[in-house]
Amino acid sequence: MLRRLTLAFAISAALPGLAVAQEPLKSDLLSVYQQAVENNADLAAARARYQAVLERIPQARAGLLPQLSAGASYTDTDSEVDTVLRGRQSVGASALVYQATLSQPLFRADRWFQLQAAQASGEQAGLEFSASQQDLIFRSAEAYFAVLRAQDSLAAVKAEEAALKRQLDQANERFEVGLSDRTDVLQAQAGYDSARAGRLLVERQVRDAFENLEALTARPYSRLDGIRHSLPVLAPVPNEASQWVETAARQNLNLQASHYAVIAAEENVRQRRAGHAPTLDAVAQYQTGDNDGLGFSNATDVPGLSLPRYAGDASRSSIGLQLNIPLFSGGLTTAQGREAQQLLAQAEQQREGLRRQVVQNTRNLFRAVNTDVEQVQARRQAIISSQSALEATEIGYQVGTRNIVDVLDAQRLLYATVRDYNNARYDYILDNLRLKQVAGTLSPADLQALSAYLQPDYTPDRDFLPPDLAPKRQGPAQL
Numbered sequence: 001m002l003r004r005l006t007l008a009f010a011i012s013a014a015l016p017g018l019a020v021a022q023e024p025l026k027s028d029l030l031s032v033y034q035q036a037v038e039n040n041a042d043l044a045a046a047r048a049r050y051q052a053v054l055e056r057i058p059q060a061r062a063g064l065l066p067q068l069s070a071g072a073s074y075t076d077t078d079s080e081v082d083t084v085l086r087g088r089q090s091v092g093a094s095a096l097v098y099q100a101t102l103s104q105p106l107f108r109a110d111r112w113f114q115l116q117a118a119q120a121s122g123e124q125a126g127l128e129f130s131a132s133q134q135d136l137i138f139r140s141a142e143a144y145f146a147v148l149r150a151q152d153s154l155a156a157v158k159a160e161e162a163a164l165k166r167q168l169d170q171a172n173e174r175f176e177v178g179l180s181d182r183t184d185v186l187q188a189q190a191g192y193d194s195a196r197a198g199r200l201l202v203e204r205q206v207r208d209a210f211e212n213l214e215a216l217t218a219r220p221y222s223r224l225d226g227i228r229h230s231l232p233v234l235a236p237v238p239n240e241a242s243q244w245v246e247t248a249a250r251q252n253l254n255l256q257a258s259h260y261a262v263i264a265a266e267e268n269v270r271q272r273r274a275g276h277a278p279t280l281d282a283v284a285q286y287q288t289g290d291n292d293g294l295g296f297s298n299a300t301d302v303p304g305l306s307l308p309r310y311a312g313d314a315s316r317s318s319i320g321l322q323l324n325i326p327l328f329s330g331g332l333t334t335a336q337g338r339e340a341q342q343l344l345a346q347a348e349q350q351r352e353g354l355r356r357q358v359v360q361n362t363r364n365l366f367r368a369v370n371t372d373v374e375q376v377q378a379r380r381q382a383i384i385s386s387q388s389a390l391e392a393t394e395i396g397y398q399v400g401t402r403n404i405v406d407v408l409d410a411q412r413l414l415y416a417t418v419r420d421y422n423n424a425r426y427d428y429i430l431d432n433l434r435l436k437q438v439a440g441t442l443s444p445a446d447l448q449a450l451s452a453y454l455q456p457d458y459t460p461d462r463d464f465l466p467p468d469l470a471p472k473r474q475g476p477a478q479l
Contacts, residue, residue, distance in 0.1 A: 028225045029451050032217060033140040033444065039218035046132035053125035060118040063111035070100045097289030104282045106321075109274035117267035124260035131253035134442050138433050141447060143216050145426045147209040147224050148460075152422040154202045155460040160415035161195040167411065168192045171404060184404040191408040226458025227450070229466040233376045233428055236435060241366045244439055248362040251440030255358050258351040265344040272340040275333035278325045288315040358438060365435040372428035379421035383469055386414040422464060 037043065076094045105111065171188040174180040214220050236244070249255065291314035326333070393410040396402030429450065436442040455463065 027221060027223055028454055028456070029141065029144050029447050030444075032144050032213065032221075032224075033137065033447055035217035035219045036136055036140045040136060040216060043132055043136050046129050050125045050129040054122050056118040057115070057122050060111070060115040064105055064108060064115065066102060066104045068100070068102050070098075072096070072098045095290040097287055099285060099287040102284045103322075105279070106282055107278070107280040109277045110271050113267050113271035113274055117264045117271060120260045120264035120267060124257045124264060127253050127257035127260065131257065134253060134437055134440075137442055137444060137447065138430075138437050139216060141433055141450070142430060143209070143213045144224060145227070145429055147206070147213055147221075148226055149423065149426045150202065150206040150209045151224075151226075151460040152464040153419050154199070154206050155464040156415050156418045156422070157195065157199045157202045158461060159418075159464075160411065161192065161199050163411050163415075164188070164192040164195045164408070167404070167407060180404070187404050187408065191412075224458075225454040225456050226460065226463055227425070227429070228453045228455050229425075229463075231425070231429075231450075231453040233373050233425070235373055236366060236369050236432070239370075241363050244366050244435065245359055245362045247441065248358050248439040249355065252358050252438060253440050255351075255354055256440075258347070258354050262344070262347045262351055265340070265347040269337065269340040269344050272333065272337040275329070275336065276326060278323060280324075281322045282319070283322050284317075284319040286315070286317045289313060361438045362435070365431055365438060368431045369428065369435055372424060372431055375424040376421070376428055379417065379424045380466065380469075382417045383414070383421055383465070386410070386417045387469075390414050418465065 074094070074096045168185070168188040168191075171180060171184045175182060175185050210221055238244070390407075390410040390413075393402050393406050397404060397407050433442060433446060436446060
């Protein structure tokens, strides 16, 4: 049996304490995922498609099961007969016949292969639906952390804007007492204006991220729990690309679905070719009604006029075998066989292309996660270095060995480094989830593990930096 990632099982197994209704609306990752499961339109469409494909199986099986039909016929016949004694006479007759027919296919190769193809298509649809469920797990996390990424970026931009505003005020003060020229003021003003424009852009990005989350879950959010800086940033386990590739080749849901697509195409080829095979059915029929309607002779020789020989109803039953041997259909069966063969070739090539893509993506994501681990550590160290460089540059500016351009550049570098650090953290989280998704192991339990590092009272303006790198001086949005 194939492992199926059904939402009912996955949620009940991984999230036993999660209630069906969340009132008031919570702002943690698991609650966002829960709302996506309940309200996402793409998942609902995938579920409907899966249920529709499953109905092909009983439809195909019906062609191998007994077929029972019933019917009735009524005929009213008026005839004119020339007689010797009486001349032209009108003779009327009516017949009412009821019948029931039972047929049982005994040999229908095409219908058997059609059933096999339908069952393979059902397996394919089930795996594709599981892949859609798995994709929703990642999309929920992606939309969630996109909001946090944008909020942290906004906090850094606000801090940069506040620092540049202080630098502008300082430049004005130095200009007023004659310690600097007008150029320093204009350059500080340009830096501040640029930071302000950047803040407006990032504020829009935050709103866009919330809108994207609402489109995914059909629920409005105004805030989310943030991720703690204590989240472990570790290399993937196992730390061998070959093992991840092997797992992906075995468990990737889309790759498994493509395998069943090939099986369904093979069965379709057999079905089309079976159009040349003979068919054999057992047929039983029962008829009852007027005797003349059943074809019994109903007249006797009377001089000048035909009179009925039998009166009343009659019945007739029969049972037998019906053999049909297709000889020529204008080339239809042969053409359908060639079409099915080409569709099989298409399915095989698509499976091979997908296999190569899965292998490539697995290796790329494995390298990406390992790079992200190093990036987070390097970006953290870069913040420390940038802070020290800014302090040294500011001192140099005060004593006259550095100009204001150097200070502005050092400040921009510091805040760019802060944004790079936070981006590296979120890249690490999402690349980890992508790696598990391509390997076919992603589940709601992975979101639950991340939720252990969420901070309900997270405030971006205060928490966008690790606590040990946070500013010691007072004031919001300051480094």
